[in-house]
Amino acid sequence: xxxxxxxxxxxxxxxxxxxxxxxxxxxxxxxxxxxxxxxxxxxxxxxxxxxxxxxxxxxxxxxxxxxxxxxxxxxxxxxxxxxxxxxxxxxxxxxxxxxxxxxxxxxxxxxxxxxxxxxxxxxxxxxxxxxxxxxxxxxxxxxxxxxxxxxxxxxxxxxxxxxxxxxxxxxxxxxxxxxxxxxxxxxxxxxxxxxxxxxxxxxxxx
Numbered sequence: 001x002x003x004x005x006x007x008x009x010x011x012x013x014x015x016x017x018x019x020x021x022x023x024x025x026x027x028x029x030x031x032x033x034x035x036x037x038x039x040x041x042x043x044x045x046x047x048x049x050x051x052x053x054x055x056x057x058x059x060x061x062x063x064x065x066x067x068x069x070x071x072x073x074x075x076x077x078x079x080x081x082x083x084x085x086x087x088x089x090x091x092x093x094x095x096x097x098x099x100x101x102x103x104x105x106x107x108x109x110x111x112x113x114x115x116x117x118x119x120x121x122x123x124x125x126x127x128x129x130x131x132x133x134x135x136x137x138x139x140x141x142x143x144x145x146x147x148x149x150x151x152x153x154x155x156x157x158x159x160x161x162x163x164x165x166x167x168x169x170x171x172x173x174x175x176x177x178x179x180x181x182x183x184x185x186x187x188x189x190x191x192x193x194x195x196x197x198x199x200x201x202x203x204x205x206x
Contacts, residue, residue: 001075001083005111006055011085014106014115019134020157021141022149023098031145032090033064035100038141039088040074044133047074048088068092076104078130084108091157097148101157102137104130128204131174135203138176139194146197150176174202 005011023035040048040059050060052073062069069090076086085108091099106115113126131152138150148162153173160169167185182191182199194200 001085003055006075006085007052011107011111012052012087012105014110015155016101016103016105016157017109017130017154018104018152018156019102019138020151020159021100021102021138021147022162023100023145023147026092026094026096026098028098029064029066032069032092032098032100033062035141035145035147036062036064036069036072036088036090038144039100039102039137040072042137042140044077044137045074045086046077046083047086048072049074052085064090076102076133078104078112078133082112084111097161099157102134106154131203135174135176135194135200139198142176142178142198143195146178148178149181152176170201174200174204176200 021035023031039045048059048062049055049057049072050070054060062072072088074086075083077083084104086102086104089101089103091101109115113124134152141147149165151159151173156173159173162181165185167187170187176194177185177187177199179197179199187201192200192203
């Protein structure tokens with residue numbers, strides 16, 4: 001990806017296509033930093049940088065203080081031929097959970113794919129490719145830092161959480177469930193094991 005393309009503000013507009021990870025009860029800075037390091041250590045990602053102007057420079061240290069981590073910018077390789085900009089955000093809910101979101105702006109996706117709403121699988125086959133990649137990243141995080149729940153999709157953050165999720169909600173986005181939660185919800189259709197103890201629901205075949 002060229003520097004000018006990465007820095008162009010227009011390419012960072014639009015909604016976010018996300019991998020949202022509910023790490024666990026709020027307040028664990030070490031876990032939050034470790035999960036961020038695990039995401040940015042994936043071979044499909046390059047970065048992370050504290051500003052977009054740091055493009056192609058060395059990665060800067062990840063610091064977490066009282067749950068605050070500044071957005072981190074980088075590049076994600078969607079296919080061997082397609083790389084676009086991405087960003088991570090963290091959220092600390094006062095009485096809930098710590099969340100880590102890996103986000104790809106639809107402005108960036110529009111450089112590689114046809115973006116037209118609504119985003120649905122029958123007309124946007126590229127979505128299944130991205131879902132598979134984000135699920136692989138989520139599984140890699142889970143192997144080192146078991147989490148409570150992960151959701152994939154456009155503006156996936158805020159859809160639900162591990163305490164409130166229901167089978168009906170799972171019809172709208174791919175989910176990654178620890179096996180215990182998956183069993184409690186009674187979900188079996190279209191499920192697959194991604195890692196020991198982690199089950200994916202709703203992933204489409206690319």
